[in-house]
Amino acid sequence: MALTEDNINVIGDDLIRVAGLPGPALRTLVRALRASGEWLEVVDGIEDCVAQFEPLRWRPDEAVRHLLSSKPVNEIGSDAELPEVCLEVEFGGENGPDFNSVCDELKLTEQELIAAICDAELCVDIVGFTPGFAYISGLPEVLTVPRLKEPRKRVPAGSFGIAAGKCGTYALEGPGGWLLIGRVVNRLFNPKSEQPFLLSAGQKVRVVRRSEV
Amino acid sequence: MIEVLNAGLQTTIQAGIRGGHRHFGVPGSGPADLLSMSLANRLVGADAIQPAFEMSLTGASFRFHSAMMVSVTGAEASLSLNGVEAPMHATVPVAAGDELEVAPARHGCRSYLAISGRLNVSEFLGSGSTYLPGGFGGYEGRALKAGDRIGVSDVRSVEKLETPHELRPLFNDNVLLQACPSSEFEFLNEDAQTILFEEGLKATQRSSRMGVELSGDRVVSCNAPEKQSSPVFPGSVQCPPEGKPFILLADAQTTGGYPHILQVIRSDRFQLGQIKPGARVRFMLRTPDDAADRLRARWEAYSDWLLSPVI
Numbered sequence: 088m089a090l091t092e093d094n095i096n097v098i099g100d101d102l103i104r105v106a107g108l109p110g111p112a113l114r115t116l117v118r119a120l121r122a123s124g125e126w127l128e129v130v131d132g133i134e135d136c137v138a139q140f141e142p143l144r145w146r147p148d149e150a151v152r153h154l155l156s157s158k159p160v161n162e163i164g165s166d167a168e169l170p171e172v173c174l175e176v177e178f179g180g181e182n183g184p185d186f187n188s189v190c191d192e193l194k195l196t197e198q199e200l201i202a203a204i205c206d207a208e209l210c211v212d213i214v215g216f217t218p219g220f221a222y223i224s225g226l227p228e229v230l231t232v233p234r235l236k237e238p239r240k241r242v243p244a245g246s247f248g249i250a251a252g253k254c255g256t257y258a259l260e261g262p263g264g265w266l267l268i269g270r271v272v273n274r275l276f277n278p279k280s281e282q283p284f285l286l287s288a289g290q291k292v293r294v295v296r297r298s299e300v
Numbered sequence: 301m302i303e304v305l306n307a308g309l310q311t312t313i314q315a316g317i318r319g320g321h322r323h324f325g326v327p328g329s330g331p332a333d334l335l336s337m338s339l340a341n342r343l344v345g346a347d348a349i350q351p352a353f354e355m356s357l358t359g360a361s362f363r364f365h366s367a368m369m370v371s372v373t374g375a376e377a378s379l380s381l382n383g384v385e386a387p388m389h390a391t392v393p394v395a396a397g398d399e400l401e402v403a404p405a406r407h408g409c410r411s412y413l414a415i416s417g418r419l420n421v422s423e424f425l426g427s428g429s430t431y432l433p434g435g436f437g438g439y440e441g442r443a444l445k446a447g448d449r450i451g452v453s454d455v456r457s458v459e460k461l462e463t464p465h466e467l468r469p470l471f472n473d474n475v476l477l478q479a480c481p482s483s484e485f486e487f488l489n490e491d492a493q494t495i496l497f498e499e500g501l502k503a504t505q506r507s508s509r510m511g512v513e514l515s516g517d518r519v520v521s522c523n524a525p526e527k528q529s530s531p532v533f534p535g536s537v538q539c540p541p542e543g544k545p546f547i548l549l550a551d552a553q554t555t556g557g558y559p560h561i562l563q564v565i566r567s568d569r570f571q572l573g574q575i576k577p578g579a580r581v582r583f584m585l586r587t588p589d590d591a592a593d594r595l596r597a598r599w600e601a602y603s604d605w606l607l608s609p610v611i
Binding site: 096098099100101102104121127128130131132134135136137139142147148212213214215216217218219220258259262278283284287288 | 527
């Protein structure tokens with residue numbers, strides 16, 4: 088699918104928004120722009136992306152031309168997907184204070200809830216709002232629970248939550264309103280790594296239950 | 301070493317923008333008014349983004365435990381060094397034991413204290429800027445409080461300077477922000493546009509390094525269809541359903557679902573950090589091309605004085 092000017096919207100003197108592309112093409116475009124190193128930021132939205140450029144380097148029309156002519160952009164659609172990430176999750180207990188109440192609310196046994204999550208084909212929609220928080224879609228509809236009425240002031244790093252039909256992972260400690268049902272064993276954030284956050288938008292995810300020790 | 305005697309309403313250490321991590325939800329942070337911080341650092345012979353103190357509204361006071369050169373810029377406020385008036389926008393030598401007080405802002409909201417040495421800050425993802433909601437960068441990732449002692453290294457002796465008068469930004473409580481239309485601009489009706497561009501709005505008490513809420517006598521209604529979470533940046537103006545638009549600042553979240561109606565142009569973005577609660581804010585519409593011209597003109601004006609383009 089070709090990217091045209093119709094997909095592009097200049098916002099001010101340092102931002103370009105791209106919308107109206109199918110999901111895989113959008114994610115491929117985002118990765119290509121990021122890999123080019125020419126953009127200050129390339130941020131995923133759920134249905135769009137916004138690239139920020141150095142405004143003294145390019146005028147808005149130059150930035151548009153640059154975006155349209157960047158080589159990999161012309162190949163979008165021929166997708167090279169990110170590898171699937173396997174998240175090992177320890178369900179319930181101290182790390183999943185809402186696990187039992189979620190089972191009760193959904194009228195599922197512990198085993199049924201865990202199986203429903205582990206069987207789902209999940210995908211990271213976006214990482215954002217707060218540092219490293221991944222919105223992961225693909226849960227079966229029966230697992231839909233509302234957020235907490237009053238968000239917790241402190242959710243520990245590594246927490247695995249569900250709310251509004253999605254899963255969410257907290258890479259860093261922070262406030263949060265999702266129902267916490269477990270803890271991700273994988274390291275979601277490593278400040279020393281070149282890729283400090285494990286999950287990125289568009290990535291496929293599978294949850295496996297941490298094997299009992 | 302510098303000791304905080306009184307941190308006022310909120311004092312943080314800010315440095316460069318934490319760039320390239322917004323797609324992981326990490327905002328850029330850095331000074332709310334990058335121009336003023338650059339000017340402060342210029343007076344102590346430092347890079348624009350050398351770590352400096354950012355104070356808000358009430359000012360703050362400090363005791364220096366060794367001799368160095370310092371400078372204060374930003375919101376208009378009185379300074380006193382050991383009780384004697386000292387100038388803003390000038391390099392001021394301080395001796396061990398000296399105390400500097402920055403009084404509450406008369407106009408504007410944030411002041412910057414730069415020093416002729418390096419503040420010891422904790423770096424996070426390549427920047428020493430404090431990001432309060434995440435608790436990282438700066439000094440222990442938090443706002444400073446009385447009794448904090450910040451280490452200083454590499455103190456240099458520098459030439460005494462003053463910011464040229466024509467380059468000192470003036471802040472008042474009538475803020476005019478030039479902005480370009482953004483994704484949901486077309487859903488603003490005529491009345492909403494009259495409020496934004498003619499009548500103006502007032503900055504409310506809901507004001508922080510993340511954003512400034514604006515409120516008028518009438519609501520600003522934007523009838524955009526509900527949208528999925530989309531990227532936002534400092535300078536983005538969003539309009540939630542209750543009709544009180546808010547402007548995003550340096551620590552703003554990286555994505556949001558509210559209609560994105562305007563984007564403050566780059567050359568006016570430094571002013572966002574100077575909007576104090578109660579200030580009147582009005583927008584003026586520009587095209588992206590206008591915005592690019594204005595940024596170049598601004599940089600032209602500062603390029604003989606500032607060492608690198610940071611505006």
